[in-house]
Amino acid sequence: MSDLALNAEHVADAHDDHGHHSSLGLSNAKLAMWLFLGSECLLFGALISTYLLSVANFIREVVAGNPEVIDTMGVGSPIMAEIAEAHSVEPMFDIPFTSASSFILLMSSLTMVLAHKAVSEARYRESRIYLGATLFLGATFIAGQVYEFTAFYREGLTYTGNLFGSAFYTLTGFHGVHVSVGLIMLGSLLYLSMRGRLQQDRAETVELVGLYWHFVDIVWVLIFTIVYLIP
Amino acid sequence: MANSATTSTASHGTHGDDAHGAHPTEGQYWIVFVALAVLTAVEVGWSFIGLEGVALVLPLIVMMVVKFLLVGGAFMHLYFDTKIPKGGTFVALFAIGLILALMVFAATISAFEWHV
């Protein structure tokens, strides 16, 4: 067997089981990623449930006029009054802004999947453009989150003040951390590609990062609807 | 027979699993994206037209689920995975986690007293 064929065989082996048959004919790494994402469902499920419960309790306290809660966004805060009247935290949110953020994140999923397609079809320059675009869009999303957080903070919503602040910042913060980890992975992929080391044979790596990225996007789909749109 | 990585009988027909057939075109990805964007716009609009209660929430949830399925099925390749042998495993593994999460947290949430 020629060295070249050896290389190719070894290379293809990277995708299955190093020369052993694979019982399901599927990639180990991809199975692992899906299992991980399955476990993440439980993590975010716990956080989303906690958010729902916490916000419901917060609203209850506000509506009931609990003095320890009412003053937590500043004495006589107008937002607090709006929340009390609406029986909902809707007044806090800037829906158009957040929908723009959602749109950006959705677009980043598109560029991600196009990046993977490009790598698997050996269109490396395009793959770098798409990876860069995903990175940029993801970073824009994070920037949007930071902006939103600072805006809320200025309106009086602190992390430690009340249940709403703790729950909101924790849930969206956890999501933001996941996005940031994704950005690091994307940056690493981009760097590797620029060094000429992200070749067609490594398309699966891009796919796996993509799966993670899309999952983070899906979580945002859930958060956007549940937190922002549903009162 | 002796075992050796280099004389493998391993399945070669895989760059992972963008295997022969069952792979979306770039155009299809764009269509999915447009659908997602439209759905998002509809969701936002729906939340602004002054509906309340089930009339407000139910369509929002439906749209959320559709977006979820679009991203999962198209971008995460799950729909196409079901076309290759055993590819449904990926769906199954994720679905177990998802359904379990939905069930236990629905049960947990309903165990609390809600005052809103």
Place this chain on the structure above:
Amino acid sequence: MALIEEPVALPAGAPSAPSTVKKPLGAFTRPKNPTGVVDWLTTVDHKKIAIMYATAAVLFLLIAGSAALLMRLQLAVPNNTLLDGDTYNRIYTMHGTVGIFLVVMPIASAFANYVMPLHIGARDVAFPRINAFSFWIYFTGGIMLNTSWFLGGAPDGGWFNYAPNSGVAFSPSNGIDFWNIGLIIVGIGSLTGAINLIVTVLNMRAPGMSLMKMSVFVWMILVTQFLLLFAIPVITAAQVLLSLDRLYGANFFNVAQGADPLLWQHLFWLFGHPEVYLMVLPAFGIVSEVIPAFARKPIFGYSFMVFSGIAIGFMGWGVWAHHMFVSGMGPLSVSAFSMATMFIAVPTGVKILNWVATLWGGRIVLNTAMLFAIGLVIQFTFGGVSGVSHALAPADTQQTDTYYIVAHFHYVLFGGALFGFMAGFYFWWPKVFGHKLNEKLGKVHFWLMVVGFNATFGPMHILGLQGMARRMQTYDASMGFNRWNLVATIGAFILGIGTLFLVVNAIYSAIKWHQAGKPDVGPDPWDARTIEWSIQSPAPAHNFDVDPQITSVDDFWYRKYAEDENGQLRQVATGAELAQPGNGEGVHLPAPSYWPLVLAIGIPIIGYGVIFSAWLTIPGLAVTVVAMYGWLMEPGDDLDDVHHGDDEHAPELVAATAEGTE
């Protein structure tokens, strides 16, 4: 670059190749043929990792067991002053926490790691370095948790640390922070281990081994890993929330701000109930191998065993609030969970019946392994029956938070799971170490444990029903608890000695074996049923010379014993004749690596930083990030570097694949 593990060519006896490795992007080389301590620190061999899991678990068992004995000393007589209230709280909290997370779960991991790949005919697990990392992060996390004893006090809120009690207001010392962070860290190991083992079982089975031809042990391990996969994130979320409350002032458990005090309990027990099943299912798997081996019969009702295991795994998610019957969650929840809990006794009962039916009519070999296995069957049944009595919510209202519950869970966990693990030790010892444990000592070991265990926990049923409360550091002489507490304490010390007999036997047997000149115990000393007995003992580093071809459950057994004209089983070959000789030539083994250990050191440093000083997180993060990148960047293959000068070879690779070499 090896994001995904690539095997190393390790022909037996070949000298290591000269180091001509180019270092792409400054990656570090992997250790080459390490020996001694470095071998163990950098190994990715599932068998060595399993041995480390078991050894570490025994070390932590000394801590958990000593804590138990201290508790028993304190409770031996009424109004005792050996331990004050605060100390007593810490002792029972750590007894439970260490016992569950650092002893029972790792022993299960040890068996899963050693035996499962052998049972499916695999060379190793799917991700060997992650496997090593899972062990090291458990070990460093466990050490970190135990440094709390010296760094401000161990956690003291019970192993379940209910919030709001475990919040800063009521538990100001940082013990509970250690509990949170330490267990989050240990949980990382469990989660990565679960992913690893599931992929291994799904994707690395020997040819012909369909899912329904796997051993019951492997099935139980598979279900256990799924339970871990989904339960760990929930407790991680809960502990993160509690940490945010304690360390950063969040309000999740702040009742003054309107938080619901039941939130913690629901989140915790959502994890906690699957947790107890994932502790006992591996032991169920073990005795499902031991009993057939020593009854000389196949397991009765293989499919029932498999499906009842799956049913337990699934239903275990629906019963968690039976730990909360008196929490005030309302009659509807209580009734629903009470019914669900009664139902879950059914699949477990199926297993008990099947084990008994396996024994029935068998030609029983009553060696130590079998004794321990039968011990599990009997004692777990006791625990299960008391469990059913708790399922009745009105009865549980009387029983909860009394020693009746303590009796229940020790009967299922200790009398059940731990006895099962002992059976596993005696059964698989020759495969791991090349000699059996001494049978005479083994019988002493067993009877000490049986007598000690039942003397300790049997009376607790009575104490509980008499009203003795849990987690109280003393009781008054007038309460009528004196006699049975004293009995329980004496029993505990007998049990302690008995449990240590495993170590005694291990040392004694090793010494005797060396003195006898290390005779070869042979591949199949028990004339057993499954394929791990078709390779030499101790198991060679590469496991199987060639992939075993599987045609049925207990494939190995049926190659030894075939049916003759009368339908009787006749021996056609011995295990030794059929066994693979252990020739590892041309076999590729995963290469060792430093990075799992380094990563496992970096993460707890971040933990210390979070608890004590944010500045500490910086070196912790640095080590962690360096370790992660080092891991990702290290060459997959030191000796065989033809493939791995990526910059040079990339264009050729592209050309090769583009030529359609598929």
